[in-house]
Amino acid sequence: MGIPERKEKQKLEIRKAILDASMKLFVEQGFENVSMRKIADLIEYSPTTVYLYFKDKNEILYNLHEMGFQKMAEYTTELWTIKNPLVRLHKMGEYYIRFGLENPAFYDLMFILQAPMEALQGMENCEWKSGDQALGKLKETLQECVDKNLIVKGDVDAMAIAMWSLVHGMVSLAIRNRFDKVVTGNQEAAVLMNKGLTWYLNALDASGNKT
Amino acid sequence: MGIPERKEKQKLEIRKAILDASMKLFVEQGFENVSMRKIADLIEYSPTTVYLYFKDKNEILYNLHEMGFQKMAEYTTELWTIKNPLVRLHKMGEYYIRFGLENPAFYDLMFILQAPMEALQGMENCEWKSGDQALGKLKETLQECVDKNLIVKGDVDAMAIAMWSLVHGMVSLAIRNRFDKVVTGNQEAAVLMNKGLTWYLNALDASGNKT
DNA sequence: TTGGAAACTTAACAGCGTTAAGTATATTTG
DNA sequence: CAAATATACTTAACGCTGTTAAGTTTCCAA
Numbered sequence: 001m002g003i004p005e006r007k008e009k010q011k012l013e014i015r016k017a018i019l020d021a022s023m024k025l026f027v028e029q030g031f032e033n034v035s036m037r038k039i040a041d042l043i044e045y046s047p048t049t050v051y052l053y054f055k056d057k058n059e060i061l062y063n064l065h066e067m068g069f070q071k072m073a074e075y076t077t078e079l080w081t082i083k084n085p086l087v088r089l090h091k092m093g094e095y096y097i098r099f100g101l102e103n104p105a106f107y108d109l110m111f112i113l114q115a116p117m118e119a120l121q122g123m124e125n126c127e128w129k130s131g132d133q134a135l136g137k138l139k140e141t142l143q144e145c146v147d148k149n150l151i152v153k154g155d156v157d158a159m160a161i162a163m164w165s166l167v168h169g170m171v172s173l174a175i176r177n178r179f180d181k182v183v184t185g186n187q188e189a190a191v192l193m194n195k196g197l198t199w200y201l202n203a204l205d206a207s208g209n210k211t
Numbered sequence: 212m213g214i215p216e217r218k219e220k221q222k223l224e225i226r227k228a229i230l231d232a233s234m235k236l237f238v239e240q241g242f243e244n245v246s247m248r249k250i251a252d253l254i255e256y257s258p259t260t261v262y263l264y265f266k267d268k269n270e271i272l273y274n275l276h277e278m279g280f281q282k283m284a285e286y287t288t289e290l291w292t293i294k295n296p297l298v299r300l301h302k303m304g305e306y307y308i309r310f311g312l313e314n315p316a317f318y319d320l321m322f323i324l325q326a327p328m329e330a331l332q333g334m335e336n337c338e339w340k341s342g343d344q345a346l347g348k349l350k351e352t353l354q355e356c357v358d359k360n361l362i363v364k365g366d367v368d369a370m371a372i373a374m375w376s377l378v379h380g381m382v383s384l385a386i387r388n389r390f391d392k393v394v395t396g397n398q399e400a401a402v403l404m405n406k407g408l409t410w411y412l413n414a415l416d417a418s419g420n421k422t
Numbered sequence: 423t424t425g426g427a428a429a430c431t432t433a434a435c436a437g438c439g440t441t442a443a444g445t446a447t448a449t450t451t452g
Numbered sequence: 453c454a455a456a457t458a459t460a461c462t463t464a465a466c467g468c469t470g471t472t473a474a475g476t477t478t479c480c481a482a
Contacts, residue, residue: 036470046431048472057470112323117388128392135393154410157398161390162377162407169380170372177328179372181339182346187368196373199365204414247439257462259441268439 015053017043022060023067031105031113034061055122061109062119068106069130075099085144086151086201092141093167093197100171101190112172135160151204166200226264228254233271234278242316242324245272266333272320273330279317280341286310296355297362297416303352304378304408311382312401323383346371362415377411 021042025034036057040047054060075095082088100107109116110130120126139160145151146159170193173179179189232253236245247268251258265271286306293299311318320327321341331337350371356362357370381404384390390400 035468037468047470048432049430051471052429111384111389112387114387117391120392126392128389131389131393152410152414154413155403155406157394158403158406158410161381161394161400161403162411165380165384165404165407166373166377167380168384169376169378172383173322173376173379176323176325178322178339178342180328181331181337182342183368183372189372192366192369192372193376195366195369196376199363199369200373200411202365203363246437248437258439259463260461262440263460 011053014043018050018053018060019063022064026064026105031108034064056119058115058119061113061115065106065109065113065116066130068103068110069134071103071106072099072110072134084150085141085148086205089141089145089151089163090197090201092138093163093201094194096167097171097190097193097197100167101174104175107171107175111168112176135164138163167197170196222264225254229261229264229271230274233275237275237316242319245275267330269326269330272324272326275317276320276327277341279314279321280345282314282317283310283321283345295361296352296359297412300352300356300362300374301408301412303349304374304412305405307378308382308401308404308408311378312385315386318382318386322379323387346375349374378408381407 018039021039022034024042025038036050037047039060040050043050050060075098076092079088079091079095082091117128120128139156142151142156142159142163146153146156174189174193183189183192229250232250233245235253236249247261248258250271251261254261261271286309287303290299290302290306293302311322328339331339350367353362353367353370353374357364357367385400385404394400394403
């Protein structure tokens with residue numbers, strides 16, 4: 001029977017159409033314009049039809065958040081060619097910040113908004129795979145740095161949390177406009193962030209080249 | 212003429228009633244239940260009356276955000292008795308994290324949500340006074356650390372951004388549930404955060420006591 | 423051809439922030 | 453004191469939001 005297969009395929013096509021429409025709205029009109037009705041308009045179905053393919057809006061946003069991680073991966077591909085783990089760590093931070101500042105809407109979805117995490121509850125396999133994977137890469141690099149005595153030692157889990165928090169803090173404060181009125185005069189926020197990152201990593205440097 | 216004065220006083224009283232009601236909703240029912248209609252219900256006026264005392268909802272949220280800073284000040288009072296700036300810096304971080312984790316709704320309003328910053332635009336004196344002041348204290352402490360050769364030197368503005376971002380990153384990732392599925396097993400997130408902070412500050416220590 | 427399942431729509435609920443227009447209630451003026 | 457004006461407040465509505473229940477159309481198999 002080839003008919004159930006074709007049916008299944010069509011179902012997937014509509015699912016894809018919904019996600020494409022969501023993405024289009026998200027990219028072209030911003031997060032606040034991604035609504036069930038607007039998605040339905042774009043795919044030329046009634047609003048309630050969307051609910052036959054996705055449990056709720058959170059599930060759609062979860063999928064967009066996954067696409068954000070894909071986009072992020074584009075920023076970080078060349079990292080894995082870097083041999084020196086400390087240099088890689090530094091670049092990791094730089095690229096993370098760059099991704100966040102250049103894709104604030106995606107960043108929001110990935111690391112700030114509750115929606116994708118709420119979708120994660122209420123899923124059978126409710127691990128945060130994307131986040132886990134990214135953090136894993138960070139931990140690996142940190143472990144390498146520790147193994148090669150390149151940085152001050154510590155609990156790798158705690159180090160990873162700190163490192164991630166540092167760059168996430170920078171990006172999230174920036175895109176939520178907490179630096180606007182506060183970062184003094186002539187220095188651009190992005191410059192200051194990278195300076196801060198450099199200072200931090202320099203301090204971590206176990207070789208003791210403190211300037 | 213004492214009548215205009217009494218009028219003025221009444222106006223302020225209603226303003227206060229609105230803010231009290233907002234706060235009540237905020238504290239007892241959470242941010243998502245602070246709505247113009249519910250505020251109006253509580254003060255027993257019609258929803259539109261609220262607009263005679265506040266330009267819009269953002270302006271109300273701005274005021275709540277200010278109260279958040281007051282509450283935060285309660286957590287940090289004893290900091291200013293600490294003589295050693297490096298110890299003070301460490302405690303600053305700890306108290307910041309503690310405040311954030313114990314008051315996630317306030318923290319949201321103060322450092323994550325756009326609403327208060329949008330209210331700030333559209334004000335005559337559109338400085339972010341509270342944020343500026345808090346960051347100022349951090350910079351002072353960092354400057355003291357630098358002056359006394361307690362930490363690795365650097366651009367104080369960049370150092371402040373980094374330090375703030377570290378703790379903000381931790382709190383915001385935690386309260387937006389990014390640690391839930393990712394922070395491994397038995398170690399509690401809060402413990403890991405403080406470990407991370409300690410590791411960070413230990414690395415900054417200029418005395419070279421790297422463990 | 424008919425019965426039933428699957429796909430889709432209509433209508434509605436209950437909420438949201440906000441505005442325009444209308445109605446009371448004071449206060450000031452003639 | 454009465455009329456005019458200014459102030460305070462309300463009613464009704466607009467245009468959204470996510471979501472559900474019930475009804476309709478379309479398709480496929482017996």
